[in-house]
Amino acid sequence: MNETPVDGQENDDAVERVLANAGRPSAGYSLFGSGRAQALQTDASADFDSADGDQFDREDRQALRRVGGLSTELEDVTEVEYRQLRLENVVLIGVYSQGSLQDAENSLRELAALAETAGAVVLDGVLQRRPHPDPSTYFGKGKAEELRAIVSSLGADTVIADTELAPSQRRALEDVVKVKVIDRTAVILDIFSQHAKSREGKAQVELAQLEYLLPRLRGWGESMSRQAGGQVGGAGAGMGSRGPGETKIELDRRRINTRMAKLRAQLKGFAPAREAKRANRKRNEVPSVAIAGYTNAGKSSLLNRITRAGVLVENALFATLDATVRRTQTEDGRTYTLADTVGFVRNLPHQLVEAFRSTLEEVADSDVIVHVVDASHPDPASQIATVRDVIGDVGGRDITEIVVFNKSDIVSEDDRLILRGLEPTAIFASARTGEGIPEILDRIAEALPRPSVVIEALVPYDRGELISMLHRRAQVTSIDYVEEGTRVEALVSEEIAAQLGEFVTARRPNTTDEVAEV
Structure with a gap:
């Protein structure tokens, strides 16, 4: 009993x-x-400091709280x-x-x-x-x-x-x-x-989910069928019960295919705005750097440390899904963009690779890739191989790569020797303590494409917009104000040199060659 x-x-x-x-x-x-x-x-290794900003997105994600005493049960649990x-x-x-x-x-x-x-x-x-x-x-x-x-x-x-x-x-x-x-x-x-927040991110996720669901539909019995042909006997059957010949599972497949077609059209609609931004950066000769790496390797923390972007930082896999782009400068004044991208994982579903191809374009179209690796992970070699495979799939295999072993503050000296054997030129860094950040910035500055032409120009004072443009889009090395106007020397692209036109007094390739008179 x-x-x-x-x-x-x-x-x-x-x-x-x-x-x-x-x-x-x-x-x-x-x-x-x-x-x-x-x-x-x-949790102790996931502390946040001032470099991570206010973290409003993180607060929103964790904002759902249970209010005590409002349970519908007879006795609160x-x-x-x-x-x-x-x-x-x-x-x-x-x-x-x-x-x-x-x-x-x-x-x-x-x-x-x-x-x-x-x-x-x-x-x-x-x-x-x-x-x-x-x-x-x-x-x-x-x-x-x-x-x-x-x-x-x-x-x-x-x-x-x-x-x-x-x-x-x-x-x-x-x-x-x-x-x-x-x-x-x-x-x-x-x-x-x-975790998807933006309209594009939500559409990408829904498309990937439907592609995964489509071959996994299963029927739920004849009661859900839309078929009733021939001589149907029994009460309530016969005339009026002969459907269009489509079973419930076929109807579901058709609806899913229709929805997938709408989502693909919607994603194509986002492309022009994204391409316009990218074309604008290229037209203005702004180089781009993409931060790529395995999920939870610390990419967003690194972006926050460099640019104070305030991007969501969370000790979770795939905390970042939407690409975040921030503008920053090298020490010698060259402007470039730094993009935080979605993380990779082993056996990443092909549906996600295809659905997030537009987001991964930030990696494929960049001038430099900062490949962030979790130094504390038990198998960093497989992480590196996985990320490089995905980068290769999106067409970024030939882009300059800077490998960064993040979270080095929780790695022993013996582990550092092993990691150094994996990647001899890698940088050991910590987004939390700031270790290695100056070296990363120096390596980025070295890898960024430099202007191809050195010009000397005499710009009249009534064309001050040209001087402003040089400060924004070029690297001004010297400037002097004379009676005829502003005398300036700068490293520029061929396009900017053409815009200055008649005001250019001398130009030379960006080498040690002598100045050639125009």
């Missing part, structure tokens, strides 16, 4: 269950003992129970071949960080070693049954696979484990949908 729990015991039991998540026994190979996933830093109800409890699974266990563990920890960013609680992680994933259930039949026992014992409500599952694999595995099964791509798309 079951005993009736005393008053308050249920709440205490709920607290103990949540606090004991890390210690629950598991029949699988567990990667997560306690605490947050190792792919994310600890505790905060622990509330969080348990609001967050999904997930179990991660992966398959690895012999000899690649370390890579599989790093990938699964990264998946755990993705799941946490999406708003889930990771209860356990299970790996199976086999040459190839099972074509029907991803895990083998026996291991799938073991997974069902793990899910049942932990009380998980979602299983996340560390790959992109085929629709048939997902359905078959769901039939075995009896809970929702999703894959790595679905988690990344969910994060993108939560």
Whole structure:
């Protein structure tokens, strides 16, 4: 006979269950003992300083708060129970071949960080070693049954696979484990949908989600059908029940294709404004620098440190989705733009690469790429390879690259030696402490294209707009005011030299050659 729990015991039991998540026994190979996933830093390493600005976007993202005492339940729940109800409890699974266990563990920890960013609680992680994933259930039949026992014992409500599952694999595995099964791509798309802010970013995410959903539609029985042809018997059938011959799933596919066509047209509509801005920068001879790198490597923090941009900084994957461009100058007065771009991740879904191609154009059209790498990550070499692969896919392989190992303030000297072996010319920097920032700026100044012509000009005083233009768009090396007008020497492009026209008194290539009289 079951005993009736005393008053308050249920709440205490709920607290103990949540606090004991890390210690629950598991029949699988567990990667997560306690605490947050190792792919994310600890909270102590995510402090913010004045370089990060006011962080209004970050406050907006975290602005939703629960008001106590307004629950519709008869008895208000505790905060622990509330969080348990609001967050999904997930179990991660992966398959690895012999000899690649370390890579599989790093990938699964990264998946755990993705799941946490999406708003889930990771209860356990299970790996199976086999040459190839099972074509029907991803895990083998026996291991799938073991997974069902793990899910049942932990009380998980979602299983996340560390790959992109085929629709048939997902359905078959769901039939075995009896809970929702999703894959790595679905988690990344969910994060993108939560973090997109601009109209273009939201349209890009929706297009990627629909491209992912289209081959994964499944029928829900004849009751949802739009077909009823031939001699239909029974009450209520017959005349008037013969539909257009389109099943519910076909109707859904048509609607999705129609919506995708509208989104592609909408994204094309954003292109002219973006291209106009880019053409304006090129017309004004403003070089561009793109900050690229793996997600959560510290790109936005680096942009804030250099330009005080106040861009959102958060210890989460894919915190930045919309490109942010800021104007800054070298020490010798040359103006250039610095662009913060969306982060990359291993096995980045091709739907996202295609949908965010317009955002990645900032990387492909830049003059210099600052490749930011998380120095504290357990596998920085794979991060570097992943980022370079994506840069190559968007046509930026030949652009000058400056590798920066960020977060060097939490890296030991031994680790620095290993990283130096990976990239001998890399810069060790910390966006939090400011270490290495001057060296980054010097390296950018060296890599930026320089004006091709040195000119001397005598500009009349009534053409002061030309002097103003030289200060904005060229590098003025000397200026003197004489009776005839303003005598100026500057490094300019061929286009600016042509605009000065008759006022140019001498010009020479930007080398050590002698000045050639005009």
